[in-house]
Amino acid sequence: MGLDPSILAGFGTSEHDVQSFTESNAGLAGIDTSRLSKFLLVQLTSAWKRRTLNTFAITDVIQHLEGRGPNRSNTAKPRQFNGESLRGLWKVHFFDPRxxxxxxxxxxxxxxxxxxxxxxxxxxxxxxxxxxxxxxxxxxxxxxxxxxxxxxxxxxKQRLTGEWLIFGVHEQKNVYLALCAHSDGPEQDAEIYSALLNLCGDEFPDIFATIAGGE
Known part of the structure; x- marks a missing residue:
């Protein structure tokens, strides 16, 4: 996969786990997984393996954004970030019982x-x-x-909130980057940008060339 082994270890997964999840998980059926970052796939695999989140809560959102299903989560519509660091990226909530x-x-x-x-x-x-x-x-x-x-x-009211799925748009196609907790302000926005750039920048340089934090 090309990810730092320490990241895999930190999430309690292996490259084999990620491959198995990506190839067999029904929530990703019909989805172009090349537009999911390797880091996001590690996050999803870890959640599936360790049962910390219902991965269908996230894959259902992706299916909906790809025009392949309804919005089952009753969460708010996707919105672009307003802050300077993340402007140009999008966020959408996913809901989990926790x-x-x-x-x-x-x-x-x-x-x-x-x-x-x-x-x-x-x-x-x-x-x-x-x-x-x-x-x-x-x-x-x-x-x-x-x-x-x-x-x-x-x-x-479709106002259920949870955590964010962060994505970018390139050539009218969504590129899904990471799951992320809510930011409390500009300082955390900058930290999120730095983490995303470090984890996904080499994989999707066109996305990061267009967002505010990369200027």
Whole structure:
């Protein structure tokens, strides 16, 4: 594959693992894997081998972006980066069950001091429980509204969030680079650019010739 053996070791994979995943995984059926970076294939192989992520959560997104299937993830549409370091690249969210708590908190703005959404939810539960008592009590009703209805509301608005799949576009074709956690600002954007350049720059020089961080 041409990847640094230390990267393979760090992800607990081998070149044989990556080859097996790439050739046999149903999520990549019909996909031109030459437009997936070697590093991304290592990330996917590691997630599959170690069961840290459902790889279909990512391959379904790729299938959709390639026009081969619907958006099953109910995540937001792809967007270009705005920051200077990554301008010219694109990001799209993928969703995995381990991101469930984050999405529920986001739906009810739990950590926003300016929002009263959670307070209004509690008031609604109290009113409903007073008018029509449930067998599970207010605790059960609140848990259901907070978790189940919160998730359903978020999904219906196609605002589920997770982590990023970062990709570029060259000659009207997507080139998929890496999975990445969210950035908190320009400093982390610069770190992401540096990592992507180091890991994927030699493989896809045309992509990096067009993004802001490479100017």
């Amino acid at each position: 991101f469930l708590t984050r999405n529920i908190y986001n739906e009810w703005s739990v950590f926003s001091p300016r929002s009263d959404k959670f307070e209004k939810l509690c008031e609604h539960v109290v009113a409903e429980e007073t008018e029509n008592p449930s067998s599970g009590g207010w605790q059960g009703r609140l848990a259901h509204e907070f978790v189940v209805e919160g998730y359903k509301r978020r999904a219906a």
